[in-house]
Amino acid sequence: MKKAGFWILAMVFVLNSPAFGADCLSAFKQEHGNLAIAGGTAHIPVVKEAARRIMTYNKDIRITIGGGGSGVGIKKVGEGLIDIGNSGRKPTDNEIERYGLTMYRWAVDGVAVVVNPAREIRNLNTKILEKLFSGDIQNWKEVGGNDAPVNVYTRDASSGTRKVFWKKALSKGEITGNANFVSSNGAMKTAVANDVNSIGYISMGHIDGTVKGVALNGTAPTLENVKSGKYAVARGLYSNTKGKAVGLAEKFIDYLYSTDGQAIISAKGFIPVGQ
Amino acid sequence: MKRRLPLLVDVFSFIAFFVYTVVFAVVILYLIRRAGFPFTVESVFGSADPVRALLLREPVFDGLFPAISGTFLLVVISVGIAVPVGIGTGVWLSEYAKGALYHVMTLFLDILAGLPSIVIGLFGFSFILLCHRLFPGKGPGFSIIVSGASLSVLVLPYLARSTEAALQSLDNSVKTAALSLGASRMENIRYVLLPKASPSILSGILLSIARCAEDTAVIMLTGAVASAGVPSGVFQRFEALPFYIFYTSSQYTCPSELDRAFDASVILIFLSTVLFGVSLVLNKTVSDPATEGK
Amino acid sequence: MQRLTDIICRFIIFSGALISGTVICLIFLVLVVSAFPFFLDNGLEVFFQPWDPVSGKYGIFPMLAGTLFISVPALLLALPFSLGFAVFACETGPTVLKKPSMAVIRVASAIPTVVYAFVGVFLLIPHIRSIAHSGSGYSVVAACLVLAVLISPTMIFFFHDSIQAVDGSIKAGADALGATRSEKILFLVLPAAGRGIFAGIFLGLGRAVGDTMISLMLAGNNVSVPGGVWDGARTLTAHIALVMAADYESPEFRSIFACGLALYLFTGMLSVLARVIHGRK
Numbered sequence: 001m002k003k004a005g006f007w008i009l010a011m012v013f014v015l016n017s018p019a020f021g022a023d024c025l026s027a028f029k030q031e032h033g034n035l036a037i038a039g040g041t042a043h044i045p046v047v048k049e050a051a052r053r054i055m056t057y058n059k060d061i062r063i064t065i066g067g068g069g070s071g072v073g074i075k076k077v078g079e080g081l082i083d084i085g086n087s088g089r090k091p092t093d094n095e096i097e098r099y100g101l102t103m104y105r106w107a108v109d110g111v112a113v114v115v116n117p118a119r120e121i122r123n124l125n126t127k128i129l130e131k132l133f134s135g136d137i138q139n140w141k142e143v144g145g146n147d148a149p150v151n152v153y154t155r156d157a158s159s160g161t162r163k164v165f166w167k168k169a170l171s172k173g174e175i176t177g178n179a180n181f182v183s184s185n186g187a188m189k190t191a192v193a194n195d196v197n198s199i200g201y202i203s204m205g206h207i208d209g210t211v212k213g214v215a216l217n218g219t220a221p222t223l224e225n226v227k228s229g230k231y232a233v234a235r236g237l238y239s240n241t242k243g244k245a246v247g248l249a250e251k252f253i254d255y256l257y258s259t260d261g262q263a264i265i266s267a268k269g270f271i272p273v274g275q
Numbered sequence: 276m277k278r279r280l281p282l283l284v285d286v287f288s289f290i291a292f293f294v295y296t297v298v299f300a301v302v303i304l305y306l307i308r309r310a311g312f313p314f315t316v317e318s319v320f321g322s323a324d325p326v327r328a329l330l331l332r333e334p335v336f337d338g339l340f341p342a343i344s345g346t347f348l349l350v351v352i353s354v355g356i357a358v359p360v361g362i363g364t365g366v367w368l369s370e371y372a373k374g375a376l377y378h379v380m381t382l383f384l385d386i387l388a389g390l391p392s393i394v395i396g397l398f399g400f401s402f403i404l405l406c407h408r409l410f411p412g413k414g415p416g417f418s419i420i421v422s423g424a425s426l427s428v429l430v431l432p433y434l435a436r437s438t439e440a441a442l443q444s445l446d447n448s449v450k451t452a453a454l455s456l457g458a459s460r461m462e463n464i465r466y467v468l469l470p471k472a473s474p475s476i477l478s479g480i481l482l483s484i485a486r487c488a489e490d491t492a493v494i495m496l497t498g499a500v501a502s503a504g505v506p507s508g509v510f511q512r513f514e515a516l517p518f519y520i521f522y523t524s525s526q527y528t529c530p531s532e533l534d535r536a537f538d539a540s541v542i543l544i545f546l547s548t549v550l551f552g553v554s555l556v557l558n559k560t561v562s563d564p565a566t567e568g569k
Numbered sequence: 570m571q572r573l574t575d576i577i578c579r580f581i582i583f584s585g586a587l588i589s590g591t592v593i594c595l596i597f598l599v600l601v602v603s604a605f606p607f608f609l610d611n612g613l614e615v616f617f618q619p620w621d622p623v624s625g626k627y628g629i630f631p632m633l634a635g636t637l638f639i640s641v642p643a644l645l646l647a648l649p650f651s652l653g654f655a656v657f658a659c660e661t662g663p664t665v666l667k668k669p670s671m672a673v674i675r676v677a678s679a680i681p682t683v684v685y686a687f688v689g690v691f692l693l694i695p696h697i698r699s700i701a702h703s704g705s706g707y708s709v710v711a712a713c714l715v716l717a718v719l720i721s722p723t724m725i726f727f728f729h730d731s732i733q734a735v736d737g738s739i740k741a742g743a744d745a746l747g748a749t750r751s752e753k754i755l756f757l758v759l760p761a762a763g764r765g766i767f768a769g770i771f772l773g774l775g776r777a778v779g780d781t782m783i784s785l786m787l788a789g790n791n792v793s794v795p796g797g798v799w800d801g802a803r804t805l806t807a808h809i810a811l812v813m814a815a816d817y818e819s820p821e822f823r824s825i826f827a828c829g830l831a832l833y834l835f836t837g838m839l840s841v842l843a844r845v846i847h848g849r850k
Binding site for chain 1: 619621695698705706707789790791792793800801803811812821
């Protein structure tokens with residue numbers, strides 16, 4: 001009951017967002033300058049939309065957005081090459097200490113196994129999942145599918161999505177050397193959508209009709225299951241800054257926490273998390 | 276076997292002609308068919324008002340304008356750096372260099388010309404990192420100026436060699452006439468040789484422009500990003516057409532983005548073809564005896 | 570005023586040459602210095618080891634193999650066809666087609682490598698996927714085919730110029746002795762153009778080895794040595810593009826300088842060989 005009440009209230013806020021939107025953006029009124037953001041690719045849809053609204057509101061602000069993966073985001077912001085480094089995993093204690101990072105978590109996201117929509121599979125248990133990714137199972141017919149090779153797609157070492165998936169879904173199991181490398185969540189989606197025999201992993205917020213999420217051990221990859229904790233392969237979406245966020249960076253992160261920002265986050269398929 | 280020989284060579288060369296023509300026709304026609312006419316207001320400016328966007332009053336989010344302006348600025352910077360250095364080197368090679376020094380420099384330029392573009396990008400990238408380490412906060416960072424400088428390294432050998440070749444191919448009488456009248460070597464270069472060779476040199480410059488506009492490997496390591504708007508300064512990150520094509524091919528979020536990538540491809544090919552064509556015409560005017568003024 | 574512009578011109582000319590000379594050495598130095606710690610930590614065996622950062626292996630052997638298995642077949646495929654085309658454009662083609670055929674090649678050379686790769690992703694990969702029955706389509710074959718198409722215009726121009734440059738007296742002599750056109754081409758013209766042809770081959774190989782976008786976008790970037798033509802592979806160039814985003818201190822990151830050094834040395838060697846064979850004046 002409490003939950004429903006909360007959601008109703010949230011809906012009211014979202015529906016009224018134009019008025020509130022203007023309020024949220026008013027912090028940027030007198031600002032000018034450049035803001036460089038890079039890192040995790042899962043964050044990109046949210047950050048891009050937020051940037052678009054801010055830049056449309058105030059023409060004197062320039063926000064550039066790059067990808068590269070969580071590792072890159074942390075590195076670059078730590079080295080002072082960018083202002084905000086996004087990561088799809090919590091920075092390690094080592095990284096925090098070394099760079100003096102301040103973390104801001106503004107969403108929770110799941111990492112789902114995805115296959116092409118043409119594939120019939122709805123559920124995989126962990127053992128079989130590990131075998132599919134390690135290359136022990138090489139043909140779909142071994143798991144009840146058609147006679148076709150299993151094409152594994154994976155991310156590079158910098159990816160937070162990969163790290164979380166490898167740790168929590170594969171239990172740090174091996175990923176076959178024959179796997180195809182893609183460089184972002186967006187690229188993973190395109191690859192899996194275009195290959196009927198593919199299997200990969202992706203940020204849940206990126207799942208749309210072009211790829212199909214697969215349940216793990218009976219638990220479907222939905223936001224509800226992530227929230228309740230039933231679906232364990234989840235991670236926070238962080239924006240990190242070197243030291244405390246100041247200036248434009250601070251305002252941008254505040255914007256993500258604002259009602260406007262939280263609405264964007266929900267709309268893009270993530271679970272917004274307050275300050 | 277000897278009987279078949281004539282047939283073999285002829286047939287094979289015809290096959291080669293046929294194969295390549297078909298392949299290139301397929302590539303170009305596929306792109307043109309898929310892209311349609313690329314210079315539409317929608318593909319360049321998206322949902323923004325064209326006039327305001329051109330005046331930089333309104334940001335363009337779903338059009339090619341930022342990438343086009345990025346590529347344009349990139350070319351201006353890289354050719355702006357490469358032309359004086361490259362032509363200077365070419366003149367030096369043709370007029371001043373002798374013996375071992377000449378051979379060493381031409382060897383260097385040959386090696387540079389053969390270097391993969393990504394190695395040059397790596398060099399630019401190292402430069403950025405080094406500056407960042409030595410002068411934290413004050414280095415150029417990932418920016419259009421570093422990309423432009425790296426691209427100029429890419430086209431430098433070509434400009435130098437083509438300038439040298441242009442000067443060398445001048446008729447001997449042209450080269451010595453002014454000297455015999457008492458002009459200094461420098462005067463000869465400035466008032467006789469360079470102007471005479473300028474069509475060839477210009478054609479080399481045009482080719483360099485094409486090369487800088489279409490390179491991806493160098494700029495992806497030194498500052499090209501997927502989303503940056505129109506470049507706001509030389510020390511800023513930027514968008515560029517070839518990088519847009521690369522980036523979109525693997526991760527397009529909506530069909531219109533993919534369409535724009537096809538548009539960008541056609542724009543680049545069109546640009547290069549025009550530049551190549553003009554440079555070809557320029558080269559023809561040089562070798563045309565009618566212009567030699569004998 | 571005259572003196573001033575004179576001085577400026579002199580400055581441009583000599584500093585231009587100086588900058589050119591310095592840059593090339595600088596690139597080499599930077600590569601060696603940056604790659605040095607990598608070799609120090611891992612020794613020269615990295616050229617033979619597999620790439621598996623998770624278990625601490627930073628060998629670049631798979632990338633060397635990838636470059637080899639993609640560039641060399643591409644060159645071998647492009648060579649006969651490019652030569653055939655050049656012969657067509659110089660000798661065997663009907664006169665009315667000779668000039669237009671070179672025009673076709675000129676337009677083709679205006680196509681950037683990223684566009685070739687882009688077209689390859691949408692036009693070629695799905696077909697390879699269905700032909701191969703194994704793999705995702707991103708494969709050595711896909712990259713090879715498109716790379717062969719990419720390097721052909723360059724080689725064709727070179728071969729064309731070399732054949733044109735063959736002394737008319739050789740061709741006239743052959744005709745006078747009653748040789749057929751094919752005999753003339755195969756046994757006299759081509760060997761006479763031999764040096765230029767060799768130089769063109771080296772040029773083509775250098776271009777194939779140095780290309781980044783085609784293998785990055787079409788070959789799958791797998792970390793294992795390709796077992797067959799339908800497998801994916803990762804080249805030295807693609808590896809640099811992929812990994813440069815990684816941690817700046819890590820051995821992974823430093824591996825890209827080792828790749829860069831390997832590329833520098835190999836293409837440098839090719840350039841020197843082409844020079845020697847072609848005989849610089």
